Amino acid sequence: MSNTHEQLLKQLEEQSKQKQEQFLNHIADKLQRPRVMNRPSHPFRGAPAFWQQYELDEQERLMQFTQNFEAAGGYVSKVQSLQQASAFITEKALEMKAKYVMRQDVSLLEQLGLEQELPQLTVTRWNEDREQDWKSRAAETDIGVVLADYAVAHTGSIVLMSSKEKGRSVSLLPTLLVAIIPRSVVVTKLGEVLGKVDEMGREALPAGIHFVSGPSRSADIENDLTIGVHGPGLVYAVIVDEL
Numbered sequence: 328m329s330n331t332h333e334q335l336l337k338q339l340e341e342q343s344k345q346k347q348e349q350f351l352n353h354i355a356d357k358l359q360r361p362r363v364m365n366r367p368s369h370p371f372r373g374a375p376a377f378w379q380q381y382e383l384d385e386q387e388r389l390m391q392f393t394q395n396f397e398a399a400g401g402y403v404s405k406v407q408s409l410q411q412a413s414a415f416i417t418e419k420a421l422e423m424k425a426k427y428v429m430r431q432d433v434s435l436l437e438q439l440g441l442e443q444e445l446p447q448l449t450v451t452r453w454n455e456d457r458e459q460d461w462k463s464r465a466a467e468t469d470i471g472v473v474l475a476d477y478a479v480a481h482t483g484s485i486v487l488m489s490s491k492e493k494g495r496s497v498s499l500l501p502t503l504l505v506a507i508i509p510r511s512v513v514v515t516k517l518g519e520v521l522g523k524v525d526e527m528g529r530e531a532l533p534a535g536i537h538f539v540s541g542p543s544r545s546a547d548i549e550n551d552l553t554i555g556v557h558g559p560g561l562v563y564a565v566i567v568d569e570l
Contacts, residue, residue: 374518383515388480389566392513395483399541400554401562408569409507413439415565416472416505420445425469429453429501432492433474435570436507441472453494462496471501471559475508477520478564484540485564486520488533495535504559506539509570 355362373379383391393403406412416439420428425448430436432452442450454461465471473493477486485506489495498504514520524536543558554560 378516379518381515383480385510385513388513388515389510391480392478392483392564395480396485396541396564397483399483400544401483401541401564403564403566405566406568409435409438409567412507412565412567413441413444415563416441416470417444419503419505419563420448420470423469423503425503427451427464427468428470428472429465429468429497430472431474431494431497436472436474439472439507453497454491461494462500465494465496465500468497468501470503470505471497472505472507473498475506475512475564477523478508478513478566479515479517479520479538480513481516482538482540484517484538487537487539489535489537490533495537498537498539499558501559503561503563504539505563505565508564508566510566510568511570513566 351362389405396403404415406415416428419425428441428445428448428450430439430441430450430452432454437452451464453465473487475485476488478484479486485508487493487495487498487506498506524532527533539562542554542560542562545553545557
């Protein structure tokens with residue numbers, strides 16, 4: 328039975344190859360040129376040398392990131408310290424009369440002191456209670472606060488790598504997203520980030536890598552643009568100098 332089965336598979340494969348050859352020969356005849364039978368060479372791999380060497384200085388990176396991120400509908404604020412970043416988040420919470428704020432469970436964001444600055448609100452950190460349904464909590468949250476792993480000047484993108492302390496829901500589900508960006512992690516090109524990810528190795532890869540370029544934007548077949556359907560409708564990138 329097994330031999331018969333193997334013979335049938337070989338027969339079907341041979342028939343498939345014959346049909347493929349007939350199809351390609353037919354196209355070559357129509358084009359009135361011979362078939363290309365040898366695989367073309369690819370002497371160049373990856374980005375060209377001029378792009379790999381392309382680099383902006385720090386001020387240019389910050390300027391280009393700001394321009395591209397704001398062009399996509401986001402907002403950029405530059406502050407000197409985490410204390411000023413905390414004041415910025417507090418101001419936005421009061422403006423929108425927020426009730427719930429959620430942040431990633433990382434030490435740098437703990438230094439914002441949001442629990443002390445916003446005692447009248449419910450401020451939680453992602454995954455602090457393993458029994459909690461954190462996706463549901465994130466969905467009802469007004470402001471999500473995350474720490475950016477990188478920011479890319481050329482594309483105006485914030486790069487977020489998720490883990491058990493840095494759930495993706497914190498950036499995807501709240502109404503307003505605030506991304507804290509250390510000045511030192513703003514890079515020129517997306518390839519710089521992808522290169523660093525490649526260096527991590529398979530075992531150290533994050534659970535997810537997300538590129539945030541402004542607020543959620545959706546359009547139907549008639550190109551009617553809607554903001555905030557599949558993610559935050561407001562996104563603030565807060566670049567911090569002293570970290």
